[in-house]
Amino acid sequence: MMYVASLIVNESLLYLARITNEDVRRRCGVENLEHRLRKTRLRWFVHVKCRNENSILRRAVELEVDDRRPSGRPKKRKPGVKQWKKT
16 A cells, blocks of 8 residues: 655654555545446446447347357467477
8 A cells, every 4th residue: 555645743843644545535535446437337337238239339248158268379270380390
């Protein structure tokens, strides 16, 4: 967690106080970024759900994938691909 440093004067004594980012956001009245992104994404999702059933955007959101692809790089099996020999 990052901190914002501020100087505080207390009975002629200066010291460095650690103020968390949450405190700075609360003092400035700034909304949490994660919460803001979640609200925006939800608003977009509702917009897509209100579209026509045949809309490409709605079909893409409701798409279900059946199989998983295998992990790793695919093997070079195409004809014409040069096979390197170990020397």
